[in-house]
Structure formats: structure tokens, C-alpha cells
Amino acid sequence: MSLAVPLPPSIRVFERGWLSSNNVLVVDDARAALVDTGYATHAAQTVSLVRRALGERMLDLVVNTHLHSDHCGGNAQLQAEWPCETLIPVLGADAVRDWDETRLSFLATGQTCEPFSFTGTLAPGEVLTLGGFEWEVIGAPGHDPDSIMLYAAEPRLLISADALWENGFGVIFPELDGESGFAEQQAVLEAIAKLDVATVIPGHGAPFANVDGALERAYSRLAWLRTDPARNARNALKVLIVFKLLEVRSMTFATLEAMVADASAMRAAARQLAPQSAWPALVRELAGELAKSGALTLNGERVDAPATAA
Structure with missing residues (x-):
């Protein structure tokens, strides 16, 4: 069982069940942002959690690490509640603009997502200021080709989405269609290993501090999967x-x-x-x-x- 790990006061994690991704609320004097919004069936609960945390304050920004339904399923209701900006990974922009549910994976996985809009995109190498910290946008293909992570060097904090959990990572979906995914996941893990990370906020499960241990388990699982796809x-x-x-x-x-x-x-x-x-x-x-x-x-x-x- 994970021990609670300290986070900066400007960052709060709503740890959700496995149907919905974790929500990361990041607040500073300039704006309040929510990273990932959970699944559609929990959207009303997501709105309630954010409203309770912010009080009279507005939600200014939604950020999606990737566009799987359990990470963006609350976008539409949050946008209906607050006139918030929404940033999505740049590689998913055309699919969202056209609302192509096949390209967005919803039909492919038998899942649902209420249509939402976006106001901007995030690409690897860009920097996003949230919660008083600068976050580097890092590409994280493997689980999903379009996925990103957010890394803040000052608090040594990584929002890893489904690229790294305390005990593994998300399904490598591209490999199901005969596309490359294992090599990309290996590269993402190696990229994480090069960062100075004290704490990881994963897409599912509690934040954790034993990053080396998590990486070791992830490398081992990936090698096991690659041996027999x-x-x-x-x-x-x-x-x-x-x-x-x-x-x-x-x-x-x-x-x-x-x-x-x-x-x-x-x-x-x-x-x-x-x-x-x-x-x-x-x-x-x-x-x-x-x-x-x-x-x-x-x-x-x-x-x-x-x-x-x-």
C-alpha cells in the first residue's frame, strides 16, 4: 500500500476509481486548472469535486494528457459549468475538431464521451505555467500515440498519466493494430528515468515517491509483454x-x-x-x-x- 506523499500546496489530487482517471487540480493566483477529467459516468461528480475545492472561484483551464474516455469524459460538463479554456494534445486536435469517435478510440473500446471543444493544444517541448511552477510537456507515446506527460523540475514532480503507474502502465493499444507501441513505451520509461523526479502523480492510483522501484517494475512488465505480444x-x-x-x-x-x-x-x-x-x-x-x-x-x-x- 502506498504511503501518502507530500505535494505542493497549489496541487491537489482527486484519486478516482479505475473507471475514471485521477484529476489533478492546480491553483495559483492567475488561474485554476484541472488536469484530466475522468469518465462520462462520473462527470457530475467531477464537477462537484472541483466546485467544492474552488468555492466561489472559477475553473479557468482544463488540460488533457490524452484523449481516452477515462481522461476526458468530464470535459463537456466542466465546460458547461465554467467558461474554461481547454488544452489537448496537438496530435488529437483534428479528431476532436471533427468529433471522429473512431479516431478518438471511443467506438474502438466500446466506451462513451460527450462531445467537447478545445481552445488550444499542447506539443512536446512546450512549457505550461500552472500552480506557480513551469511544466515541461513531454511526449509519452506507447499506451497512446498522442499522450503527453507534464514535468515540473522545481518540485521534481511528474504527472505521468498512463505512461507510468506505481505498478505498471496502461495497455499498449497500438500493438493491437499491428503498429509499434512497445518500443515507444520503452523510450518513454527511459525518458522518465533521465528526469529528476521525486514524486509521480499517475493517471490511476495514488501519487508515489519510489520512482526507481516503479520504473523497475515497468521495465520488467514491458519485457514480459514484448516476449509474447x-x-x-x-x-x-x-x-x-x-x-x-x-x-x-x-x-x-x-x-x-x-x-x-x-x-x-x-x-x-x-x-x-x-x-x-x-x-x-x-x-x-x-x-x-x-x-x-x-x-x-x-x-x-x-x-x-x-x-x-x-
Whole structure:
């Protein structure tokens, strides 16, 4: 279990469940900014958390590290509540401008996101001033080709999104489609290792200080995945199944099998693991493994989220 790590007074982390990414509220005299906004089903809660923290003050800025639905799903409601600026990774700008849900991965993963607008972009090498600190924008492809991280040298603080967690990192999605992702993830980890980081605020899980230990575990996991890419595909299917269950709470196996066939990221992962005729058996096998780990429960022809899941 992680011990609480100190953060500068201008920075507050709302640690969310695994359906929603963490939200990082960064406030100074000039503006109040929120980095990442969680999933659509938690958007009202995100607005409430921010309003409670800011009181009468306005939210001035939303920053997205990447455009997966669990990191930008609260954008639209925050924009409706406050006339805030919104900065997104530059490589996702055209897809958001056109609201192309296929390019934005929402359809591919069987997830949802309310349409939102943006006022500017962030590219690697740029500097963003938040909370009294200067943050370098660092590219973080691997989990997502468009992803960025934010690094503040003065407090030695890294907002790593899904590039580095205390115990791993996000699914390497490009590899599901036969594109390069493992090499990019390796490069991102090596880039983090070169930074002087005292504390990491990850996209999921509590902030942590043992950066060397986290990197060691991440290198080991990445090497394990690269040895057999089917492991990444298997992990991706499990993650997407659990994510959907956290949203809808319960599904029949028939619905789950249809989702695997319809959502292109899940379909690509399944193709790496079995011929299509064997997908129903594959889905039941994965559900059984997830049930053993406590990530879901089996109820005849239904799969259910655990009662304690949020």
C-alpha cells in the first residue's frame, strides 16, 4: 500500500476509481486548472469535486494528457459549468475538431464521451505555467500515440498519466493494430528515468515517491509483454471487459461477445488470441480468470461487477 506523499500546496489530487482517471487540480493566483477529467459516468461528480475545492472561484483551464474516455469524459460538463479554456494534445486536435469517435478510440473500446471543444493544444517541448511552477510537456507515446506527460523540475514532480503507474502502465493499444507501441513505451520509461523526479502523480492510483522501484517494475512488465505480444492482447481484453462492467454493472455473455466483435480494439485483441469461431469460449475463459481475481462475478449467463467496485 502506498504511503501518502507530500505535494505542493497549489496541487491537489482527486484519486478516482479505475473507471475514471485521477484529476489533478492546480491553483495559483492567475488561474485554476484541472488536469484530466475522468469518465462520462462520473462527470457530475467531477464537477462537484472541483466546485467544492474552488468555492466561489472559477475553473479557468482544463488540460488533457490524452484523449481516452477515462481522461476526458468530464470535459463537456466542466465546460458547461465554467467558461474554461481547454488544452489537448496537438496530435488529437483534428479528431476532436471533427468529433471522429473512431479516431478518438471511443467506438474502438466500446466506451462513451460527450462531445467537447478545445481552445488550444499542447506539443512536446512546450512549457505550461500552472500552480506557480513551469511544466515541461513531454511526449509519452506507447499506451497512446498522442499522450503527453507534464514535468515540473522545481518540485521534481511528474504527472505521468498512463505512461507510468506505481505498478505498471496502461495497455499498449497500438500493438493491437499491428503498429509499434512497445518500443515507444520503452523510450518513454527511459525518458522518465533521465528526469529528476521525486514524486509521480499517475493517471490511476495514488501519487508515489519510489520512482526507481516503479520504473523497475515497468521495465520488467514491458519485457514480459514484448516476449509474447499475445500477453498484451489478453490484458487489453481483460481491461476493456472490466472497464465496461464498471460502467454498466452487468452484462450477459451474449452482450459481451457482441461487444468483442463490434469494438475494433477488442476485436483486434481477440484476433491475436483465437479464431473468431472460438471467441465465445475465449470470452468465458477470460471472464473466469477475472472472476478468480475478484474483478467480476459470474452469475449463470451474466457477468457482474463486484458490489464494491466504483
